[in-house]
Amino acid sequence: MRCTVADSLDEDFYTTVVKEVYERIGPDLESELRFVVVEDEEDCEKIVSESDTEEGLLEVCEESGSSSFSVSDKSYVLIVTEDRFSKDNLKALEGLIAHELMHSVQREEGLEDEIEDVAVSFSDTVVRELEERGVSPEDSVDFISDVMGTMIFCLKDLYVNTELVEAGFSEELASYYRLILDTEGLVSAPEIYSNDENLGEVEEALKFVLEFLPAWIPFRRDDARGGDIEESIRQGYEANIPLTSDSINRISELYLEEFGRSEEFMNKFFEKLLSLSYRVMDDKLD
Numbered sequence: 001m002r003c004t005v006a007d008s009l010d011e012d013f014y015t016t017v018v019k020e021v022y023e024r025i026g027p028d029l030e031s032e033l034r035f036v037v038v039e040d041e042e043d044c045e046k047i048v049s050e051s052d053t054e055e056g057l058l059e060v061c062e063e064s065g066s067s068s069f070s071v072s073d074k075s076y077v078l079i080v081t082e083d084r085f086s087k088d089n090l091k092a093l094e095g096l097i098a099h100e101l102m103h104s105v106q107r108e109e110g111l112e113d114e115i116e117d118v119a120v121s122f123s124d125t126v127v128r129e130l131e132e133r134g135v136s137p138e139d140s141v142d143f144i145s146d147v148m149g150t151m152i153f154c155l156k157d158l159y160v161n162t163e164l165v166e167a168g169f170s171e172e173l174a175s176y177y178r179l180i181l182d183t184e185g186l187v188s189a190p191e192i193y194s195n196d197e198n199l200g201e202v203e204e205a206l207k208f209v210l211e212f213l214p215a216w217i218p219f220r221r222d223d224a225r226g227g228d229i230e231e232s233i234r235q236g237y238e239a240n241i242p243l244t245s246d247s248i249n250r251i252s253e254l255y256l257e258e259f260g261r262s263e264e265f266m267n268k269f270f271e272k273l274l275s276l277s278y279r280v281m282d283d284k285l286d
Ligand SMILES: [Zn+2]
Pocket: 099, 103, 156, 157, 160
């Protein structure tokens, strides 16, 4: 494992935290692992320009912020601090690092490929169902590429966070999500009840749910932390909770009863989420 910290940051502080989390989660990884810790995009450019072979890193940094990805056989964990972390909220930083590192672990185990395979075959069903609802093929292609992408992200995060909670990272993870919820909110709440009738709105509503699902559901068995996070979400998005809490309850039930790495669970998860968007759609398109 190699860890590169941008010059603008406290190298000792970040290297120590990365190492600690790595020892708890990642020492069995087979692929070559590189951590890159930067404050912002500009830092990324400086680090990457030192090596011509890491252009993929710059692209990810510009597009996604903190993330985990692989280039050839190398696994990268990119942490973009955005000036949010210090010794005072160390747990939140550990939560973010653990989250991204767990993506690397699960990708190496083949879980991400399985999710993507299930999603691809599921998309075919969606095309047919949208057609039955009178959605034009062009619109449905846009809808699917956008919504399925978000659903895949959501499911990956759900697997990551569940495993982290089981591995004893509840406190770190909850600290991280609380930091996000308190400072910026996960996403801006969509105007689900406006008069503008289009698929874009259904997408927004669904994405809204998907954004905070992985931040909440894995804590459902942990009353203290789950309740805390639920409260943060409620405060931030009160106006939209009637729609979302009902849908979330259904998904949460499925999670509590059937969560697992099976194709069956993945399919059911996609189905439940999509039936939510159909409900929004039917309300809008009737
Ligand atoms: Zn993630």
